[in-house]
Amino acid sequence: MHSANLGIASFQTVAAQNPSYKWYVIADSAQHHSLPNAVVQKNYRIECLFKATQGTMLARHAPHLVEMCSPAEYGQTWRWIALNGKSKPCVTVIASPMRFEEIFERLSLFMEVIMPDGAGMFLSFWDPAILGTLVGNSNDLTLHVKGPVLDDAQRAAFTSKLSRWWYWDRLGGLQLIISEENTEPTSPSPFSLTQQQVDELVEASVPDHVLFYMQLNQPLIIEGMPVSQRYSSVRNALREARLIGLGSMRDLLNYCCVALIYRERMSEDQEIRHLLNEVRQRKMSLFQAIQEFPE
Numbered sequence: 296m297h298s299a300n301l302g303i304a305s306f307q308t309v310a311a312q313n314p315s316y317k318w319y320v321i322a323d324s325a326q327h328h329s330l331p332n333a334v335v336q337k338n339y340r341i342e343c344l345f346k347a348t349q350g351t352m353l354a355r356h357a358p359h360l361v362e363m364c365s366p367a368e369y370g371q372t373w374r375w376i377a378l379n380g381k382s383k384p385c386v387t388v389i390a391s392p393m394r395f396e397e398i399f400e401r402l403s404l405f406m407e408v409i410m411p412d413g414a415g416m417f418l419s420f421w422d423p424a425i426l427g428t429l430v431g432n433s434n435d436l437t438l439h440v441k442g443p444v445l446d447d448a449q450r451a452a453f454t455s456k457l458s459r460w461w462y463w464d465r466l467g468g469l470q471l472i473i474s475e476e477n478t479e480p481t482s483p484s485p486f487s488l489t490q491q492q493v494d495e496l497v498e499a500s501v502p503d504h505v506l507f508y509m510q511l512n513q514p515l516i517i518e519g520m521p522v523s524q525r526y527s528s529v530r531n532a533l534r535e536a537r538l539i540g541l542g543s544m545r546d547l548l549n550y551c552c553v554a555l556i557y558r559e560r561m562s563e564d565q566e567i568r569h570l571l572n573e574v575r576q577r578k579m580s581l582f583q584a585i586q587e588f589p590e
Contacts, residue, residue, distance in 0.1 A: 302377040302461075302469045306366035309390055309459055316390040316458065318363040319398055320376060321421045324355055326385035331359040333375050334386070339363065340395045344406060344421070358421035360402060362395045381467035382522075384423045390459040398457075405453055408486040410493055418486070419500075420453075423462035423470075428499040430454065430472055437465040439530050440499040444492050465526045502529045504544065505551050516555050528555060535561070539575040546581045553585055564589065 310316060321344070322330040335341050339362040347353035366373050380386040391398060408418045420426045427435045430450055431443030443450055454460065460472040488496075506529055509517060517525050532554035536547050554561050561567055570584040 302381065302463075303366055303369060303373055305461075305469060305471075306373070306388065306390070307369070310365050310367045313390070313458070315392050316365075317392065317394065318365055319389040319391070319395070320361045320363055321358055321387045321389065321402075322361050323358045323385050323421045325357065327379060327383055329379075330385060331361055333379075334361050334363070334372050336362075336364060336370075336372055342395075342399050344399075344402060346403075360395070360399050381463045381469070384463070384465070387421065387423060387426060387460065387462040389457055389461075391457050393456050401456070405486065408488050410488060411490045415485075416488075416493070418496075422500070422503075423464065424503070425496065425499055426460075426462055426472070427464070427470065428496065432470055432472065435464045435468075435470050437468075437527065437530075438499075439502050439533070440495050442495070442499075444495045444499075445486070449486050466523065501544075501547065502526055502533060505529050505533065505548050508544075508548050509552060513552050516552055520555070539571055540577070541574075541581060549581055549585065553588065557588070 306318075310318070320334050322334050324330045327333070331341055341349070341359055341361045343349065343354045343357050343359050345353055345357045347357055363372070364370065376386055376388070380388075389398065393401070402420075405418055405420065407415045410416050418425075418429075420429060424438060427438050428440045428442040429444050430453070431441065432438065433441070445453060454472065458473075462470050462472075464470050503526075506517075506525060509529075517528075520528065529551050532551040533547060535554065536550040541547055541550055557564070557567065561571075566589050570579075570587055573579045574581050574584050
């Protein structure tokens with residue numbers, strides 16, 4: 296069976312076992328230009344999670360909650376979701392007995408969180424990598440930060456009554472988050488995050504930022520690399536960069552670029568290893584070390 300059909304089959308099994316469930320998709324227009332139109336169905340509701348009017352610039356680059364028919368109907372829209380969700384982090388799927396208005400209101404409560412300095416920050420749970428990191432998912436081996444970032448009370452409040460929540464990981468595997476049924480929020484909203492929670496959420500998105508800047512400024516480095524391998528390759532390079540104490544986005548980006556160019560030589564070439572050790576001991580900057588890398 297095609298992997299996309301396997302995803303739909305999983306949804307259909309849950310739908311058959313839980314006929315009271317209603318079905319929803321969080322569709323991120325910023326990740327796929329066809330969204331949300333590609334998943335909007337006649338007579339079903341749609342709302343921008345930023346509460347922007349449809350057709351505006353903000354709505355065209357924002358996540359949406361979209362009401363869906365049951366996957367038991369297996370229409371063209373569900374096929375689109377299964378095919379595109381596994382290839383791009385653009386959709387997640389929710390099944391719940393809650394009505395659209397209740398789901399939208401519940402998700403709206405967690406759109407913004409409070410940082411330690413009192414400033415607000417969007418909690419981008421529509422990004423599958425962030426969603427998995429927030430609640431923790433030991434089955435998802437592609438997560439850069441394993442999580443859970445949220446504490447027990449926050450996690451219970453966040454997933455309350457969202458009976459099933461699926462996302463596709465960065466290798467196209469379907470991941471399921473199961474929340475406790477009929478629980479009520481036990482943590483105030485908006486969440487107040489600790490500095491450690493903020494740091495972990497920021498770190499979770501670093502591979503995507505590095506890939507974005509690499510594609511923008513150094514596209515030839517990854518041009519010949521299969522798309523499915525790019526995220527994991529950057530993640531591996533980032534782990535190495537952290538081990539030698541790199542922290543700025545510029546250094547992380549530069550390290551990932553040279554790591555993808557030199558590949559095995561980064562760990563096997565004695566001269567390169569010596570230079571990176573000098574960086575780790577702060578005897579020279581990464582930029583200086585790169586200038587001395589062998590041809």
